[in-house]
Amino acid sequence: MTFRLGRSGVIELVGLVLFGLFLATIAPFGTAAAPGAFRHLYWQLAVIGGGLIAASIEPIFARRFTGNPLLFVLAQLAAMTPxxxxxxxxxxxxxxxxxxxxxxxxxxLPDVLSINIAVLVLTWLARKALNPSKALRTAPEVFAPLAIRRKLPPRLARARLIAVEAEDHYLCIRTEAGSALVAMRLGDALDALSPLDGFRTHRSWWVARTAVQAVRWKGGRGTLALSDGSSAPVSRTYAAGLKDTDWAATVAQLDPSVSDHLQ
Structure with missing residues (x-):
């Protein structure tokens, strides 16, 4: 599930405009008495302005609550509604x-909260329709984004990305051609990695989907066997969110023997 408002660009903006037209037409919350032109202006400014506010707030909570959709939605509503x-x-x-x-x-506040919930639901449905499950498509090769790639030796920069691990003030960038330590904050790396086909599995780890070969669950935590022979932890914080995505199905396709562990 993806969350960031604006990820679908113009399509989501058009959706907000249409939703504003709908609200201006039904004139809820005591706006029926306003003249038509002013009522439409009011609702367009309210909906589009609210969307911009949500777009500025969402990335903060999307990164902080990666893997926990319920907490993310509650935190976003609590921040954006006031x-x-x-x-x-x-x-x-x-x-x-x-x-x-x-x-x-x-x-x-109650009126704004109800509209915010409606907008989040409509946005989620639109993104689901526009971005069908990745498990149904061939997973693309994943390479490090430019912000990370330019810090790597050429041999590693051209190689398929496997995982990123935080080590003190450095990041260990794991690729199919080897690994290297680079000076970079994990938060900056996660921002650069967000468009890629992968998941945060731990407070210190990001893993490319195509690098996962097998998985083992125990006590609410997990361990991922990666294609370079290393292992990545899955903490309790991120385990539930990973199981709720199409990640589990993709792993089962890569190694059918692990499907029983995903139930």
Whole structure:
């Protein structure tokens, strides 16, 4: 499951515009009395502005709660709802000339929360439709992103990426041609790795999907056997999220003998 608002680009923006048109048409939350043009302007600014606020907040929680979708959604709603309520409370001031009211923010929180939930559900459905399960496609070769590749020797930079492991203030970049230590923060590496076909399995590990050969679960934790002969841990924090994705099916395809461990 992917979360970052805006990952589908123009399509999600069009979706927000259409949702704003829908809200302007049904005129919920006492907006029916507003003139048509002003009502449409109000809802477009409310929905698109709220989407931009959500887009700025989402990457923070997406990285922090990788592998735990429920906590991610709850944290995102808790952070974005008050911020969007402030934004929406200011729209009547600019559009209708109403006086500034701090009490309006509290009154808007339930309404904003309900719309935020609807937008998140619609966004998730759109992404599922636009990005079908990777388990149904041939997994592409995974190479290190430019931010990491330029720190590697040419031989490793051209090789398929296997995993990234944090070691103190360095990262161990594992490739099919060997490994190397580079000076880089794990958070920066995870940002660069986010478009790639892989998963964070531990607070110190990121693993390419195609590098996983087998898996062993025990006590809520896991161990991944990687194609270079090394092993990567799966902590409790990330285990549940990994099992809920198409990762388990992909591993079973790579090594059918491990499918029993994934049930």
């Amino acid at each position: 911020a969007i309520a402030v934004w929406v409370s200011l729209l009547p001031v600019f559009i209708f000339g109403e006086p500034v009211s701090t009490g309006r923010i509290l009154q808007l």
